[in-house]
Amino acid sequence: MNFIKTIEEKGIEVLSLITAVAIWQIVADKVVHDTFLLPSFYDVMRAFFTIVKSGLIFTDILTSLLHFSIGIVAAFIIGIPLGISMGWFKKANQAIDPIIEILRPIPPLAWIPFAIVWFGLTHQAAGFVIFIGMIFPIIINTYTGFKSVPKVYVEAAKVLGCTRNIDLIRFIAIPSAMPSIVSGIRVAMGVGWMCLVAAEMFGVSDRGLGYQIWHYYYLHRMDVVLVYMLILGFMGLLIDRFFRYYVDAKLLRWTSGTVV
Amino acid sequence: MGRVNVKNVSRIFTKKEDNGSMEALHQVSFDVEDGEFICLLGPSGCGKTTLLRIIAGLETQTSGEITLNGVPITGPDPKRGMVFQQYSLFPWRTVIDNITFGLEMQGISKTEARKQVEKYIDLVGLEQFKSSYPYELSGGMQQRAAIARALANEPEVLLMDEPFGALDAQTRNILQDELLKIWEQKHVTFLFVTHSVDEAVVLSDKIVVMTARPGRIKEIVKVDLPRPRSRTSHEVNLLRDRVLKLLEEERFHR
Numbered sequence: 309m310n311f312i313k314t315i316e317e318k319g320i321e322v323l324s325l326i327t328a329v330a331i332w333q334i335v336a337d338k339v340v341h342d343t344f345l346l347p348s349f350y351d352v353m354r355a356f357f358t359i360v361k362s363g364l365i366f367t368d369i370l371t372s373l374l375h376f377s378i379g380i381v382a383a384f385i386i387g388i389p390l391g392i393s394m395g396w397f398k399k400a401n402q403a404i405d406p407i408i409e410i411l412r413p414i415p416p417l418a419w420i421p422f423a424i425v426w427f428g429l430t431h432q433a434a435g436f437v438i439f440i441g442m443i444f445p446i447i448i449n450t451y452t453g454f455k456s457v458p459k460v461y462v463e464a465a466k467v468l469g470c471t472r473n474i475d476l477i478r479f480i481a482i483p484s485a486m487p488s489i490v491s492g493i494r495v496a497m498g499v500g501w502m503c504l505v506a507a508e509m510f511g512v513s514d515r516g517l518g519y520q521i522w523h524y525y526y527l528h529r530m531d532v533v534l535v536y537m538l539i540l541g542f543m544g545l546l547i548d549r550f551f552r553y554y555v556d557a558k559l560l561r562w563t564s565g566t567v568v
Numbered sequence: 569m570g571r572v573n574v575k576n577v578s579r580i581f582t583k584k585e586d587n588g589s590m591e592a593l594h595q596v597s598f599d600v601e602d603g604e605f606i607c608l609l610g611p612s613g614c615g616k617t618t619l620l621r622i623i624a625g626l627e628t629q630t631s632g633e634i635t636l637n638g639v640p641i642t643g644p645d646p647k648r649g650m651v652f653q654q655y656s657l658f659p660w661r662t663v664i665d666n667i668t669f670g671l672e673m674q675g676i677s678k679t680e681a682r683k684q685v686e687k688y689i690d691l692v693g694l695e696q697f698k699s700s701y702p703y704e705l706s707g708g709m710q711q712r713a714a715i716a717r718a719l720a721n722e723p724e725v726l727l728m729d730e731p732f733g734a735l736d737a738q739t740r741n742i743l744q745d746e747l748l749k750i751w752e753q754k755h756v757t758f759l760f761v762t763h764s765v766d767e768a769v770v771l772s773d774k775i776v777v778m779t780a781r782p783g784r785i786k787e788i789v790k791v792d793l794p795r796p797r798s799r800t801s802h803e804v805n806l807l808r809d810r811v812l813k814l815l816e817e818e819r820f821h822r
């Protein structure tokens with residue numbers, strides 16, 4: 309019964325995708341007739357295989373992933389401890405919060421000139437822009453998670469002999485705040501992915517998926533542009549899925565699958 | 569050893585909004601002998617939780633002194649275990665890992681701790697659920713696990729704040745019987761807060777009846793009945809009536 313149900317459901321999804329592709333192909337091929345305005349599905353597939361054969365695509369993917377990793381690692385290393393200390397120590401919050409409130413509304417892309425001035429045309433420059441995009445949701449969700457640790461858990465831990473701040477943070481606050489931290493990371497990943505494309509487009513890099521979109525736009529190769537767009541979409545999806553699968557299975561098992 | 573002496577304890581809460589103050593406890597004194605089972609009984613808001621939290625070291629008194637075996641209480645300590653009014657199991661830990669928490673804090677390795685707490689899991693009858701997460705447990709099972717978690721630290725005093733308050737009458741009765749069995753097996757002093765007269769009469773050696781706010785000691789009723797006690801015997805009924813009358817007076821005082 310369940311098995312049939314799955315097939316039925318998946319069937320609808322697959323059918324819907326096929327239909328969308330078919331409509332796209334027909335509209336592009338029979339109605340628009342212009343690969344610059346709207347490359348057809350066939351054009352895009354051909355462009356895709358050309359790029360794969362040239363090997364270019366792998367350097368681009370790796371470059372973009374490198375930028376993304378630099379951003380996410382930096383945002384983790386700086387954002388999580390900041391959020392933790394703000395959430396746990398009132399003084400730290402009072403000291404850090406005003407600075408964050410001023411910096412946060414600045415759109416990450418506004419940092420691009422400084423990224424270039426400070427880091428040059430390096431991977432770090434692109435990573436920096438992504439870092440800016442990711443750090444605020446991480447700080448804020450870590451902070452919120454820490455703020456909303458139920459008092460009774462902290463007190464239960466205290467009467468069980470867990471009294472030092474460092475232990476309370478490690479054994480009580482972090483696990484209790486984990487769902488909030490994780491959802492912050494998820495939001496951050498979305499923002500970071502957007503920043504990645506923009507940063508590479510606006511010249512912080514001379515390689516990567518975002519850069520190539522702009523590059524091929526100048527060459528009027530809209531079929532290749534579309535290939536890169538689709539790759540960006542798929543990669544974003546993959547990262548999110550991987551993350552979701554891992555986190556649900558390992559870290560948030562105790563929330564009974566109701567959250568997320 | 570778990571001898572608790574409460575001497576002239578008062579607690580005044582100051583309200584931030586209007587600089588007012590509210591006295592929750594007023595000059596409370598009583599003594600608990602080692603190994604005794606004491607119930608604290610009183611109208612809602614009379615400061616039972618506050619008193620228990622002060623004994624646990626989670627709250628401080630405004631004046632007065634509380635000692636455990638003659639030593640003044642200054643902060644939380646695993647010697648004084650506590651079971652809370654709300655559900656307090658750590659939801660991110662399985663039942664067994666909740667119970668080993670105290671031992672882990674003493675630096676005992678997880679595997680060793682798991683071995684050691686086996687008997688407490690048996691004691692509260694949760695063998696089948698030891699790898700479950702708290703959300704998979706009923707309310708009664710959660711409180712059982714919380715009791716096991718407190719016992720695993722081998723406390724001298726066990727403070728219990730209406731641990732069965734949220735449970736149905738049936739489960740409540742069962743858990744009361746189980747609790748008495750545990751008390752008989754382990755040499756632990758019990759301080760048990762409740763606002764159920766039935767519960768107090770069935771469980772305790774002494775019932776400390778408190779007045780309405782600010783909480784003072786109204787009367788300390790000795791319960792000299794052999795255990796196991798029938799819930800409906802004549803003596804139990806008489807005692808229940810007496811305690812109910814005391815509480816009723818408090819209702820009219822307000």
Ligand SMILES: Nc1ncnc2c1ncn2[C@@H]1O[C@H](COP(=O)(O)OP(=O)(O)OP(=O)(O)O)[C@@H](O)[C@H]1O
Pocket residue numbers: 581582592610611612613614615616617618619763781
């Ligand atoms: N942290 C606090 N700040 C201010 N007032 C408090 C605080 N904790 C308790 N109180 C007040 O102290 C009084 C006693 O509270 P407490 O929780 O000890 O009552 P209780 O006897 O446990 O009541 P119940 O039977 O309903 O649990 C109440 O009026 C309450 O509002």
Ligand SMILES: [Mg+2]
Pocket residue numbers: 616617618653729
């Ligand atoms: Mg209470």
